[in-house]
Amino acid sequence: MLHRREFLKLLGVSSLFSLEEKALSFNLPSKAIPVLLYHEIVYRPLNDYTVTPHQFLAQIELIKTLGFNTIFPHEAEKSILNGERAVIITFDDGSYTFLEYAYPILKEYRIKVIMNIIGSKVSKNLQMITWDEYREILDDEILEIGCHSYDLHFLGWSKRVTLREFKEDLLKFKELVWRTLKKEVSIFSSPFGEPLTEGHIEILKDLGFHYFFLSENFDENIAYYLPFSNKNIIPRININHRVGLKNFKKLILSPYM
């Protein structure tokens, strides 16, 4: 089992900065890209996985007005070589609040976004986006679907589930998304950000997954995506309502300063 710290070592990234509202300092390798992780956009109740609607809109305006391009992981290397300011925006879970608050502005600005969905929850729980709605918005060509497992969204899944069950879950997911959306999925976002073993990664690669998303809590050290050092493993920064706009700005600008 590769623990979080080991992953960070693997990525060549270590202690960066905390996103609490205090002065920031960092020592960032060049050629890094910030990858943002969102879950829900709500006014209340607020928790570690929520941002408020006006915060989210303000963050998107910052991204836009600071001249950022939003990209998908496969565009990362090219973007760095072009010297662009780039950011990858991702959502986990598929909360309906994405459609209510995020999608209108993302669509207007043609901002690329990855939504990692839990296959078994779609169209079953209406707090989530439904297949009908995914079909509607996929036509806009700014959204890429990622896998957040078919049905492994529970704490400790990485220890409790066998590799065989893991593989079956992924196959079920891929088959479902192909059947309902006619999309091949190449992104895997680990449920609850749990670390992956080499066995997990091998299965993922076998099944055609190219990018593996992890998640870093905002109050821990920040890791950026380093496509030239490690193309497949992508650490993400969990954005929640405690991340003030000034720190958010520093967070996305850090690799470019």
Place this chain on the structure above:
Amino acid sequence: MKKLNNYFDLARLAINNGDYQEAINIYNLILSKDKKNLEGWIGLSKAFYKAGNLSASLWASYRALELSPDNGEIKEHIRVLEESLAILRKDSLGHMSKFIIKGSYIYQESKGKLQKFIVKGINIGLGLPGFFPGEYPIQKTTYLKFFQLIEDLGLNTIRIYTLHPPAFYEALYEFNKEKIRLYLIQGIWYDPPHNFNLEDPHFKLSLKKHVHNIIDAIHGNITLPERPGFPAGEYLRDISGCLLAYLFGREPEPCLVKNYNSFSKNPFKNYSGKYLFVEEGSPFEIWNAMILDEIITYSKDKYNQIPLVSVVNWPPLDPIEHYSETTIAQEAYFLFGEKVETKECIDNDDEVIFNPSQIKSYVNNLFISYHVYPYYPDFMNYSFLEESRPYYKYLEKLKACHFDIPLLIAEFGIPTSRISAHWQLQGWSHGGIDQVQQGYILKEMIEDITKAGCAGYLIFSLFDEWYKSTWFLGDFYKPRDRKPLWFNLQDPEENYGLIEIYPGYPKKIISLSGNLEEWNQAEILYFKEKITQKDFLRSLKACHDEGFLYLRIETFEKINFEKINLIIGIDTGNEEYGEFSFLFDIPLESPIGLKYLIHLAGKERSKIYVHGAYNKFLKSHFISPEKEIYPSKTNEGNWNPIIIKTNRRRVSKDFKKIYSPKFYYASNLKFGSLDKKNKYFNSLADFYFKDTSIELRLPWELLNFSDPSTQRILWLTTGTESIISNGLKVIILAYKPHEKYSPTCKEVIDFLPNPLVKEKIKTYIIEPWDYPIYHMEPKLSFYILKDFLRGQLDAP
């Protein structure tokens, strides 16, 4: 502030131009500032006289006489007026039209022959600026102008919703005296009683009386006393010769129909009246049949005329089953697990049917009328997602329900507002449409209506009406009763007209065309001489009218947005509140709290942002528990775009199909000019630039003014709805955008005021007003439609 003399000049100009309605308004404004102004009263009397309103002219003359009791001229004018009023006689049109129903069309009987009559008409409202409809402000000569325009357009019919004052019938009589040029569909409006109890004896009695009054007025045979909310005066002109039909009712609320059907004491399932009958009808269908029967009976018995009759209906009550239209309660439970527990009835858009085809006539004088818009209810989209002509497909279905009887589309239209209130599949949305688009879309709608086999159409509507409000904006008009005093280009409901009613007389004060003269009266907020090479911003001017704040920025060098971008910060009042940081990585702080930020970066890339805490649409029409809307003190760059949720998430009746919510992005600033001769003409233009000049037009409501006529801005907190602004403040920054990371700032090069300190920031004060100044002008859509209706339209 304009001096009284300027207003007198304006009023005289209006008289000379034949714009008597506008002249009356300007004189009223003068008198509101100086009630004892003799010249004002004389002018008002003259304007009323010219407008054909002799009794009002007489009243104004008496007021003038009170101020100058020995004035011979006034006395003489009073004498002439009294004589003229005394000799007014009854008269009727010399010709009588007869219409009957045959199959799916209306026919006109002429010299023993039947000729198909396709109704090509338009609806005429009542709400001129400064008035609610119940104040009946339109003067005779204004009606005559309207009629001439309608005839020029190529239409043959006008529809009014209710009884208008005698001036309307006088004007129609005069217009049709030689020959009938326009036919009339006379509406009979009613407001249902409390609790929708249509059996209320007092309501029934007053409705019957109301019906009789209207028929008597059509025959020039009634004098109505003054009553608040009703027209009054002597109806002396019998215009029944140009009456096409009586159109009873209004769009019935589904709950009205549902309640009446459930609780009606009316035991009949069948109704057999003198001229109409119903077999197996619902109580509401029978109730309508009875009223229509009363109209025919009274008209036949008293005036020997059997008129055509119809009743207003609309898609929420149509007899078609709409798969996508679940009830609100079912939907809330299914989508959010919320049980809607209320004793109040909730209007659903496909729960109740009112089928006017159940009503039949023994005398072939009944037709069906529907108001049909392409964007509402949601099923107008979701039932036709695969169709290229959804509007046509709906009409085709509707016609099939009423296949053996004429179907009149009694209202249809599309507004030229800055923002949209409902999404539509093919872009025929509830607003966000410019005047040229309006013209072509109306043309296509008429083609759809005709192709669907309808008996005709009535466009909604002739002119823009300032008092109206759209569902998501009405809550922000505080106080609501002052809304007729100011114009909101943002509001779809205000902007349906083919004639725009727009602030300023005799024309727009600012036309966004680079015309310097237009800015002569504007206030100079900042001005500087070029001292250093870096100086870029020369001056800022501001002015306003009943609809907009206008800004003009002048630069020392020709504007090139590739090299220099501008940021305008706007504080609408209470400068200690608002956001103090800019976007774009600007390394400065604002000395005052800003509520809005405008980024000017070229024709296609300019935007307006609102302070996140002041983003009223986000807090009011999305899923939000937040109730406070005011610009809190922040210093972090909390800037939001303006996004409007136009359609909520829906689910089909079988809960198998989900329809995503829809939105309208309103932050983009449109480049263009309001000068029709300018090649960049766009009726929705927000800004224009040329050489060293930039002009902006910002609707008050876009800036969260809740009533600019009293300087009120929205400030929704516990116990407060709005506050009086202590004045507007504007600052400007010019910066070089980064070569690689545009539009982010590389270097700030200039600002106004300079230095950018609180003490140097000027305050722009808006004088309150009680009488709005305006002018009327056909929109470009008018001319497009005219060419189409007269067969002269080239393909767009």
